[in-house]
Amino acid sequence: MISGNSMNPTIKDHNLIFISKLFYTPERENIILVENNDGMTIIKRLIGMPNDIIEIKDHTIYVNNKPLKENYTKGLTEDMKKVTLKAGQYFVIGDNRSPVESLECRDPALGPIYRSQMKGEALFSLLPFGKLNH
Template sequence: MGKAILYWVIEIAVAVGIALLIIQVIRPTVVRETSMLPNFQDGNYLFVYRLAYKGGKTPQKGDVIIFKSKLTTANGKPKMLIKRVIGMPGDKITIQDGKVWINGKEDKQSYTHDKETNSVKTNYVVPKNHYFCMGDNRLVSIDSRYASVGSVAKNKIVGKVVFRLFPFSEIGTIKNPYKSN
């Protein structure tokens, strides 16, 4: 009986160890608003790869990230936001007449909810080690266009959204609209 208990304790310890390891690498999250429509709905269950930008790796244009924003929750903690990386460090962003321009070139917005962007921002240069991030539902998203969020420092990024588990009809990896998949 002593060996059976020891075996049982070892199995539980290994399972807990594996679970802790997974939690350090993958973070589950649930979408709680509509700023990423039409690509992410309220209630989508996503997996965030926490090590995506470690070891010198950096976000790429089109990546969907989770980050700690300057906004706060009701209990005073930093509000986590889900947004898409639009501008890289050093990029010059101009938003005018419903269009987004990056380094003088019009940015395609075919993946966005309304295919246009409200607000005006001219000649904004993304700071070093920061990213300009926007929601896909540009008409309602609070994102890097606004001082309350601003550009996203790399050290505030929790990870990259890599997989949608729910709804099951949309299960799969997350595609980057700026890359051929």
């Protein structure tokens, strides 16, 4: 059961989702469960892979200097200086880009994540029933 609005409009507060913890291989734009630095599980969209360069300019996310085509967001993404991910690092962000709606890699309290923090992939919503945007 989801608690919060960080993935709205894709996943809303109190949606019940089905996740896969088996055989998960990280892929860009997957919706994943992540264990944050406090041991809490959060749900985010994976947009940056190891060694990627991530920048947010004029409310657009650039991955390796190419704009990321997103049709699943809400709100305007605040600009961010270029970040180069190191080997083994990943970048996750919420679909709800309204300020203070999401703890994600732009927040120094989380920063880039590692494969060991990924707990699985969200595959579909059980309530309401439907496929999640990927």
